[in-house]
Amino acid sequence: MRIIPAQPEDLSQLLAFREEAAAWLSELGSDQWSRPYPADRLLATIKAGTVFMVLDGQGTAATITLTPEAEEGLWTDDELSEPSMFVNKLTVARTHAGRNLGGRLLDWAGDRAHRASAKWLRLDAWTTNGRLQDYYLSQGFVHVRTVLEGDAVNGGPRVSGWLAQRAAQPVEHGFADHTPAPPRLGRL
Template identity: 75%
Template sequence: MRICSAQPQDLAKLLTFRQEAAAWLSRLGTDQWQRPYPADKLLATIEAGEVFMVRDGDATAATITLTPVAEEGLWTADELRDRSLFINKLTVARTHAGQNLGGRLLDWAGDRGYRAGAKWLRLDAWTTNTGLQAYYLRHDFRHIRTVQQGVAVNGGPRVSGWLAQRATGPTAHGFTDETAAPEPLSDIRG
């Protein structure tokens, strides 16, 4: 399997991919991702080079968004002094479930973060999705705290405030990496 940067023409595929994940999450009894994700916001992250796709032949097997920008109101100013990459929208196709693609993507993200000069790989998970939280803990993330106050970026109530992090480092993720080398975070963040 190979990992590559998403392109603007992948927008419809990624929106459908998220809808399929939301339907699966609903069947599991969680309300995570039940609101449609704005296409313009997804396109902006694709164009910023922050969205990556795992391809298995012509099939999209998984996707992850990595950004150097934290969602406002989650991390403290002291925490933000450490260079970090933030994970968003990690999704594995149900056709590829059970193959540890999510774990391998987390390893890839940690390796990419390390090469960019990040100390931490950070995320905010759905506050009520304890299964997802346990998943991240099994993949060496450490729970920092849960933020439930405030308003999310999209204007709705905060629902994704379970904060966790793990150190970045070189890893053997097993993907053929077709992405460009990451830009050093010192150049991105100034």
Template identity: 80%
Template sequence: MRITPAIPSDLSRLLAFRTEAASWLSELGSDQWSRPYPADKLLATIEAGTVFMVRDGERTAGTITLTPDAEDGLWSVEELSEPSMFVNKLTVAREYAGNNLGGRLLDWAGDRAYQSSAKWLRLDAWTTNTALQRYYLDQDFQHVRTVLEGSAVNGGPRVSGWLAQRPARPADHGLTDETPRPQHIRG
């Protein structure tokens, strides 16, 4: 399998991934990703070069967004002073579930963060999805805190504020990396 930057023509597949994942999560009793993600926002992240696709021949097996930009209101000023990369929208196609593709993508992201001179690989997860939180803990992330207030969307409570991090580190993720060399980030 190879990892490549997403391109605008991947937009429909990424939106379908999100719908597939939301349906699966709903079956598990979670409301995570129940609101449709705006296509224009997703296209902007693709065009910014922060969305990556795992391709297995002609099939898309997974996706991850990796950015040096934190979501507003989650991380403290002190934490933001440390060079970090942030994982968003990690999704694996259901047909590839159970093969540690998500773990390999996190390892790829941690390796890319390390190459970018980041100290941390950070993420936020759905506050009510304890299975997802446990998954990240099993992937060597450490829980930092849970932020419940300050959502920028509709003035309601924050739904994705379970914060975790692990050190950026080199990794043998087993993916053929066809992405451009990452740029160094500033802390």
């Protein structure tokens, strides 16, 4: 399997990929990702070079967004002063479930974060999805805190405020990595 940067022409495929994941989550009783993701926001992250795809042959097996930008309102100023990279939208195709592909992608992300001089690989997870939180804990992440206050957009409860981190470090992930070297992070 190989990992590549997503391209603008992959937009419709990645949106469909997310819809597949949302349907599966709904079957499990979770409301995670029940609202469609705005295509323009996904396209912007693709163009920024932060969306990556795992290909198995010609098919997409998984996707991950890895960015040096934290979602606003989640991390403290002290935490943001430490060089970090943030995982978003990690999704594995149902056809590839149960093969530790998500764990390998997290290892790839941690290795990439290390190569970018990050201290931490961080993420926020769906606040009510205990299964997902347990998964991240099993992957070596440590729960930092859960942010529950309303967000600035609609005043409702924050749905993705379970925060976790693990040290960024070099690790063998097993992918043929066809991504450019990450830009080095500096102290903020």
